[in-house]
Amino acid sequence: MDLSEELLELLQENARYSTDDLARMTDADPETVEAEIERLESEGIIRGYQAVVDFEETERERVRAIVELNVTLDRETSYGDIAERIVQFPEVQELRLVSGDYDFDMEVEGDSMREVSHFISDKIAPIPEITQTVTHYHMDTYKTRGIVLGDHDEDDRLSVSP
Amino acid sequence: MTIEPSQRVETVPPSGIRRFFELAEEMDDIISLGVGEPDFSAPWAAREAAITSLELGKTSYTANRGRRELRELIAGDVDRRYDLEYDPDEEVLVTTGASEGVDLALRAVIDPGDTVAVVQPSYVSYVPGVIFAGGEPLPVPTTQETDFKLTTDALYDAGVEGADALVLCYPNNPTGATMTGSELEPIAEFAREHDLVVLSDEIYSELSYEHDHTSIATLPGMRERTIVFNGFSKAYAMTGLRLGYALGPPEAIGAMNRIHQYTMLSAPTTAQYAAIEALESCDDAVAEMRRQYDRRRRLVLSRFEEMGIECFPASGAFYAFPESPWDDGEAFAEALLEQEHVAVVPGTAFGEGGEGHLRVSYATGMDDLKEALDRIERFIS
Ligand SMILES: Cc1ncc(COP(=O)(O)O)c(C=O)c1O
Numbered sequence: 001m002d003l004s005e006e007l008l009e010l011l012q013e014n015a016r017y018s019t020d021d022l023a024r025m026t027d028a029d030p031e032t033v034e035a036e037i038e039r040l041e042s043e044g045i046i047r048g049y050q051a052v053v054d055f056e057e058t059e060r061e062r063v064r065a066i067v068e069l070n071v072t073l074d075r076e077t078s079y080g081d082i083a084e085r086i087v088q089f090p091e092v093q094e095l096r097l098v099s100g101d102y103d104f105d106m107e108v109e110g111d112s113m114r115e116v117s118h119f120i121s122d123k124i125a126p127i128p129e130i131t132q133t134v135t136h137y138h139m140d141t142y143k144t145r146g147i148v149l150g151d152h153d154e155d156d157r158l159s160v161s162p
Numbered sequence: 163m164t165i166e167p168s169q170r171v172e173t174v175p176p177s178g179i180r181r182f183f184e185l186a187e188e189m190d191d192i193i194s195l196g197v198g199e200p201d202f203s204a205p206w207a208a209r210e211a212a213i214t215s216l217e218l219g220k221t222s223y224t225a226n227r228g229r230r231e232l233r234e235l236i237a238g239d240v241d242r243r244y245d246l247e248y249d250p251d252e253e254v255l256v257t258t259g260a261s262e263g264v265d266l267a268l269r270a271v272i273d274p275g276d277t278v279a280v281v282q283p284s285y286v287s288y289v290p291g292v293i294f295a296g297g298e299p300l301p302v303p304t305t306q307e308t309d310f311k312l313t314t315d316a317l318y319d320a321g322v323e324g325a326d327a328l329v330l331c332y333p334n335n336p337t338g339a340t341m342t343g344s345e346l347e348p349i350a351e352f353a354r355e356h357d358l359v360v361l362s363d364e365i366y367s368e369l370s371y372e373h374d375h376t377s378i379a380t381l382p383g384m385r386e387r388t389i390v391f392n393g394f395s396k397a398y399a400m401t402g403l404r405l406g407y408a409l410g411p412p413e414a415i416g417a418m419n420r421i422h423q424y425t426m427l428s429a430p431t432t433a434q435y436a437a438i439e440a441l442e443s444c445d446d447a448v449a450e451m452r453r454q455y456d457r458r459r460r461l462v463l464s465r466f467e468e469m470g471i472e473c474f475p476a477s478g479a480f481y482a483f484p485e486s487p488w489d490d491g492e493a494f495a496e497a498l499l500e501q502e503h504v505a506v507v508p509g510t511a512f513g514e515g516g517e518g519h520l521r522v523s524y525a526t527g528m529d530d531l532k533e534a535l536d537r538i539e540r541f542i543s
Pocket of ligand 1: 162198199258259260261262285331334335363365392393394395401404405406
């Protein structure tokens with residue numbers, strides 16, 4: 001595994017690893033690590049860094065929904081054109097073209113169910129190419145982006161063993 | 163009446179680890195770098211195979227030597243990885259952990275009064291195992307000067323010429339030392355010259371980071387005098403499933419099986435099904451765990467270097483064995499536990515050569531590891 005692959009893996013595991021720790025773990029020097037990360041960022045391979053938040057543990061109410069979208073295309077309009085329009089909305093967290101029974105898989109976030117519903121009915125449904133929306137509200141999140149939420153994993157090994 | 167323990171039991175002092183365990187258990191909220199087992203769970207496929215075997219009602223004893231299918235897979239696996247060729251019918255014994263294998267071998271080849279040289283610092287079970295088998299343990303200390311590798315000088319200094327058997331373990335618990343093929347050659351020559359039986363605990367063979375693992379049994383003239391122990395505890399993170407194996411010439415394995423068939427009957431059946439699956443499909447999981455350990459190893463070694471804590475470049479298992487910042491390693495470990503709630507094990511728990519050192523296990527998640535290292539740094543500054 002070369003340095004860039006290793007850095008990508010480590011930063012996906014924890015974007016807050018310090019440059020020094022990344023250097024220690026990969027046996028590279030900190031300047032090389034720094035330069036490599038800058039390259040990955042400037043080439044658009046690394047697109048950003050975000051925290052994985054378990055909103056259940058906070059006071060703040062966040063509502064998320066997965067919305068299935070069906071569209072019809074015409075000669076002038078491609079999936080890309082429709083997507084380009086939808087991604088403009090700040091409420092939209094994820095948007096993917098998928099295979100199967102529907103075309104786009106969209107994830108929306110808002111402060112309340114009402115807000116999310118209104119967003120879908122006022123902003124998404126009226127888009128001319130969209131023929132159908134099916135909304136699934138998240139009831140509970142157990143794992144997100146590879147991280148298990150909820151009960152903090154207890155290490156039940158003996159604290160000292162041979 | 164009160165039941166008096168036998169003399170053999172009386173001779174064996176309580177484990178140095180035990181005392182530390184008790185200290186650590188009194189405290190909550192500790193970060194432990196004192197753990198001698200993986201922090202991963204067994205690969206999912208292996209766990210599922212265990213579950214399926216239970217659902218199918220596979221809950222009987224197996225053949226004494228272990229399921230044939232498993233023995234065949236073990237033989238194929240050690241041949242492929244370590245160039246060790248053993249006949250699954252006569253030269254492979256499936257045991258309840260490598261631990262049982264070591265115990266059986268000692269009891270099968272040691273007569274009362276026989277001298278068994280034990281390379282130290284070492285895993286805590288060997289010396290008691292020798293005593294329980296009626297043998298006389300002869301410690302062979304290794305030191306940081308030789309990166310805790312065994313040398314013929316160390317063998318001569320300890321007087322191993324007259325011994326009957328030699329126990330060694332590379333990659334090593336507690337030091338993390340490994341030995342390459344060429345470093346093992348003079349040891350093999352010594353063993354041939356002085357007609358020693360070699361008991362080679364290679365349970366950490368898959369966790370060798372700087373070079374491929376070499377088994378001493380593959381060196382010329384060694385196969386017939388060596389019993390190799392390995393298992394699923396470390397590489398496959400299956401400690402609780404209690405499954406290991408021993409490899410050796412038919413007379414040795416036969417003798418061990420004679421004890422095994424009366425004491426253990428057979429190794430856990432469920433674990434044998436898990437092990438079959440582990441060997442068949444879990445190479446990638448092992449490689450991934452090794453990669454994670456290696457990152458942590460590099461982190462730990464460079465942090466120690468930056469802190470000014472002397473530590474030889476440990477290259478195997480999941481332990482580093484730095485010098486204690488205080489001369490008295492036990493006092494240091496105790497104070498570190500009390501003040502910073504970080505558990506490490508003093509090197510004295512592992513016998514001669516361990517004084518003034520600490521065993522630091524990096525079989526712990528990166529966040530905890532980093533936090534523990536920060537606390538150690540704070541503690542010594
Ligand atoms: C060197 C060594 N041998 C053997 C064992 C025990 O292995 P098993 O779980 O297979 O009995 C350990 C466990 O810590 C070990 O470190």
